[in-house]
Amino acid sequence: MSDLDHPDGVICPGGPLLLRGDHVVTDAQGRPHRTTRPVSAVCRCGKSSRQPWCDGTHKVLPPQARP
Amino acid sequence: MTPRGVGYLPRMLTPKARGSLSERLLEAIRARPRDLAAVVGDEPESVDDEQIALWALYELHHHGFEDVDDALEWHPDLLALRRRLEDGFERRLRSRWPSPGPGFRTETFAEDFFAFVEGHDGASLAAHVQRTADVEQVLDLFRLRSVYHLKESDSTAWAVPRLRARTKAALVELLYDEYGAGDPDRVHAHLFARGLEACGLSSEYGAYVDDVPVEVLEQNNAMTLFGLHRRLRGAALGHLAAFEVTSSLPSRRMSQGIARLGLAQEMADYYDEHVEADAVHEQLAVRTICAGLLAEEPHLAGDVWFGAWSCLDLEDRLARRLLSEWAA
Numbered sequence: 001m002s003d004l005d006h007p008d009g010v011i012c013p014g015g016p017l018l019l020r021g022d023h024v025v026t027d028a029q030g031r032p033h034r035t036t037r038p039v040s041a042v043c044r045c046g047k048s049s050r051q052p053w054c055d056g057t058h059k060v061l062p063p064q065a066r067p
Numbered sequence: 068m069t070p071r072g073v074g075y076l077p078r079m080l081t082p083k084a085r086g087s088l089s090e091r092l093l094e095a096i097r098a099r100p101r102d103l104a105a106v107v108g109d110e111p112e113s114v115d116d117e118q119i120a121l122w123a124l125y126e127l128h129h130h131g132f133e134d135v136d137d138a139l140e141w142h143p144d145l146l147a148l149r150r151r152l153e154d155g156f157e158r159r160l161r162s163r164w165p166s167p168g169p170g171f172r173t174e175t176f177a178e179d180f181f182a183f184v185e186g187h188d189g190a191s192l193a194a195h196v197q198r199t200a201d202v203e204q205v206l207d208l209f210r211l212r213s214v215y216h217l218k219e220s221d222s223t224a225w226a227v228p229r230l231r232a233r234t235k236a237a238l239v240e241l242l243y244d245e246y247g248a249g250d251p252d253r254v255h256a257h258l259f260a261r262g263l264e265a266c267g268l269s270s271e272y273g274a275y276v277d278d279v280p281v282e283v284l285e286q287n288n289a290m291t292l293f294g295l296h297r298r299l300r301g302a303a304l305g306h307l308a309a310f311e312v313t314s315s316l317p318s319r320r321m322s323q324g325i326a327r328l329g330l331a332q333e334m335a336d337y338y339d340e341h342v343e344a345d346a347v348h349e350q351l352a353v354r355t356i357c358a359g360l361l362a363e364e365p366h367l368a369g370d371v372w373f374g375a376w377s378c379l380d381l382e383d384r385l386a387r388r389l390l391s392e393w394a395a
Contacts, residue, residue, distance in 0.1 A: 056315030
């Protein structure tokens, strides 16, 4: 029974994908990275220095370069 | 002093007074027997005096003092004085706030919030640390930050039982990460304590409060004010969101500055943790916590913006003061 939204994945417009729970995410080189926190932010702009995780870099990109 | 048993860690002592009100207040709360009624009507002689008095009264609700009886936390005379100082402080914070904020529309709230923070062009201590600060300046900054970072998130946690289901779950989801997700070694305040020790500084809670400028006391007191009062839960969550939105990128700069100066890796670790954690938390704080609150209690929109603006403004005031002192 659920009437309040609580999705496992949330796409943030212009920002990362939020991922709830314990997962393994592979980066662009195919290396696996296990999540370490209750909710993780997966980079979608491709510019994060801490792939595959978001480091906030999307905020300094011009709007058209944001995901 | 009553023996408290093996393993007991002594707490801080009361801070130094900064004027006649704080002098009389601190003497009164240390004394046995006490005449607390005598200080209730005192007026602060300066903002410094007001803020250290309020900070000391608030600390009775956080960890207390080794030289003050814990029973004073809820003493009616101290509560009366606290209420009067809080009224003056809240009025001052609201008088600094220039506008009612962008309001609340569900569809655009997150974008409005990020744009609001981006549009606040404040001075940046992190940029100074990244590029030009010397070791002494950075250590000074750690001392000032320790007043808050050693109780990181604690004031916000007071808001939890005042929220409805959606917002309560959202806030606890974020706080659980702040508090280490069950692992005491990952509690953010503990990471900062380890960083302080590795830099040769004291990690004792409150160790540096006598050294901090009034802007730091205002930052800490604003968070406690917003957290303790159910009425101000909107401001508490707006403050949290603005804090998180301005943390990830500056934390990276702090970490780079720490590496540039060859300071302890443990302190870099604290900031590195915040690069990733706050890239998550900023999204949660805006999209699930504040937006959730305003979906359930839309009348709190003004306070959310007030809390957010206060966070940015108080940091800006501290940054301008430190940068001008360091440039002198």
